[in-house]
Amino acid sequence: MTKNMGRLDRAIRLLAALAFLILVIAGVVHGVVAGILIALAVIFVLTTLIGFCPLYVPLKASTKGGGKDDTPPSRA
Secondary structure (H helix, E strand, C coil): CHHHHHHHHHHHHHHHHHHHCCCCHHHCCCCCCCHHHHHHHHHHHHHHHHHCCCCCHHHHHCCCCCCHHHHCCCCC
């Protein structure tokens, strides 16, 4: 499983997951919609943590780039 998500993609997913959870906790959404948003938030957080989005595979998509901007700085 090769990482296929870049930093920006991962940050956007985390922000979206946080927004979804805030909407649910604040009581703005209820019922089925709340369940769907919670499920999406969990999926977004998991894919962010592993850096891999399974939906990108059939699309042969990647937001990782490949430049040095996506690699963590080395500590010498």
